[in-house]
Amino acid sequence: MTFAQDLPSSRVRGYSNASRQTNSTSQHANTVARVNGHTTGAHTNNLHKLYKAPHLVDGFGTKAIHVGSEPNPVTGAVIPPISLSTTYAQDGVGNHKGYEYSRSGNPNRNAFEKTIAALEGGGSDAIAFASGVATIAIAIQSLGPGAHVISVNDVYGGTFRYITRVASMTQGVEATFLDLGDISAGSEGEHNLIQALRPNTKLIWLESPTNPTLRVIDIARLSQLLDQQFPPHSPNASLRPLILVDNTFASPFFSSPLLLGADIVLHSLTKYVNGHSDVVMGALILPARHAAITERLRFLQNASGAVPSAYDCWLAQRGAKTLHVRMKQHGVNALRIARALQQEPDVEEVLYPGLSKDRSATAWKNLSPHARKWIETEKLLGDDGAFPFSGMISFQLRKPSPNASYDEHAALSSQFLKNLRLFTLAESLGGVESLAEAPARMTHAGIPAHKREILGIGEGLIRLSIGIEDADDLLDDLRDGLQSVYN
Numbered sequence: 001m002t003f004a005q006d007l008p009s010s011r012v013r014g015y016s017n018a019s020r021q022t023n024s025t026s027q028h029a030n031t032v033a034r035v036n037g038h039t040t041g042a043h044t045n046n047l048h049k050l051y052k053a054p055h056l057v058d059g060f061g062t063k064a065i066h067v068g069s070e071p072n073p074v075t076g077a078v079i080p081p082i083s084l085s086t087t088y089a090q091d092g093v094g095n096h097k098g099y100e101y102s103r104s105g106n107p108n109r110n111a112f113e114k115t116i117a118a119l120e121g122g123g124s125d126a127i128a129f130a131s132g133v134a135t136i137a138i139a140i141q142s143l144g145p146g147a148h149v150i151s152v153n154d155v156y157g158g159t160f161r162y163i164t165r166v167a168s169m170t171q172g173v174e175a176t177f178l179d180l181g182d183i184s185a186g187s188e189g190e191h192n193l194i195q196a197l198r199p200n201t202k203l204i205w206l207e208s209p210t211n212p213t214l215r216v217i218d219i220a221r222l223s224q225l226l227d228q229q230f231p232p233h234s235p236n237a238s239l240r241p242l243i244l245v246d247n248t249f250a251s252p253f254f255s256s257p258l259l260l261g262a263d264i265v266l267h268s269l270t271k272y273v274n275g276h277s278d279v280v281m282g283a284l285i286l287p288a289r290h291a292a293i294t295e296r297l298r299f300l301q302n303a304s305g306a307v308p309s310a311y312d313c314w315l316a317q318r319g320a321k322t323l324h325v326r327m328k329q330h331g332v333n334a335l336r337i338a339r340a341l342q343q344e345p346d347v348e349e350v351l352y353p354g355l356s357k358d359r360s361a362t363a364w365k366n367l368s369p370h371a372r373k374w375i376e377t378e379k380l381l382g383d384d385g386a387f388p389f390s391g392m393i394s395f396q397l398r399k400p401s402p403n404a405s406y407d408e409h410a411a412l413s414s415q416f417l418k419n420l421r422l423f424t425l426a427e428s429l430g431g432v433e434s435l436a437e438a439p440a441r442m443t444h445a446g447i448p449a450h451k452r453e454i455l456g457i458g459e460g461l462i463r464l465s466i467g468i469e470d471a472d473d474l475l476d477d478l479r480d481g482l483q484s485v486y487n
């Protein structure tokens, strides 16, 4: 399928040229000012000194603050202005400054896309959408008709819904949902995956950690397994399905799937990347080797129109600037709370990817180079083998009595959630404030009960999004909550 061939000439001149010119003029800022994706048309003579190109080897935090956010060469503004204009003046027909119409490209979206592409390890290009779900929809649409998708079984409910109730109808997409928790050589998971592959399998959809049971998938192993099944340079190579990883729960700080062999990374930016619970947005990030797929997805971004507003892009860029600082605190708080919950007699099981259990070996493999460096430099790897890995924890509340009914267990967990003082009872995750919820009756209520049971989503399961408040206060809040329902 060659979506790129369908690109209108104005679009080729518009968006694509805009991003290319942004880069080149940034490097020659005394010609035409076009920094942050903002075309000013003015000459910069003196102010060009303000802009110094970010260095390729800059660290995560440096990139978060500087890439896509260079000072405006005309006004000197350190923070990019919000560009609300929906349309852009042309000097003559087809002679514009890189922007024609805001759906096809606007300075804030271009600037944010540069930032997030730089933050996702191994990323070269990013394409932003109006929500995480719109991003999921476009990723599936890009497969064309009649594709088969293999997906991890405890995938985000909106992904499951789109694949099984929309794409199945509109594109004839078929899907196989598998437990991919163990795909090591010789395992049942490996066997099931190989059996599930079909000639029309175009995509393997991963989420890592999964939601809400926080299982970490061995991305590098999956990539290796596909290399074995579809050896590069063999006649089969072109049949190799793409690996897409929804990296929302780990964020670009804790995991870099593209460096482990994934082809596409997806984020609901609504969560950690924006981080302040005030923007709904999503993005796909691709490596340079997938330029053709990137172009196809860009075409769909414009053609479907599911684009984020300039204001949301500006907010998300502001949020991304502190991603590294927030993620470190989310991780340190979450590890401390996960360890403390393990000691509570009324808590039966604590699920946290960095805890010292089988899963922590895979979580360690999946750590991004920058997160690993931080953990090693700060000596955050415990003697028990535990380490910070993002800010999500799930745990099982003990039944009120061994023979308690489903309803009694549900009532106890509802009461526990209601009694918390600092944890807000709410869906979503990734904001600076701590949230708590009961997946079985909230985020995962749409999954049939028997499937929830297979996935381990029982009545007593509580999911926490650990914020960046003082960990002592959060712990006290959880302990008080436990005491209030078990005494």
Ligand SMILES: Cc1ncc(COP(=O)(O)O)c(C=O)c1O
Pocket (backbone or CB within 6 Å): 131, 132, 133, 134, 156, 158, 207, 211, 246, 248, 249, 267, 268, 269, 270, 280, 281, 282, 428
């Ligand atoms: C893992 C994951 N991916 C995607 C989404 C969808 O994102 P949005 O709510 O921004 O549409 C969510 C939402 O909760 C999610 O948890």
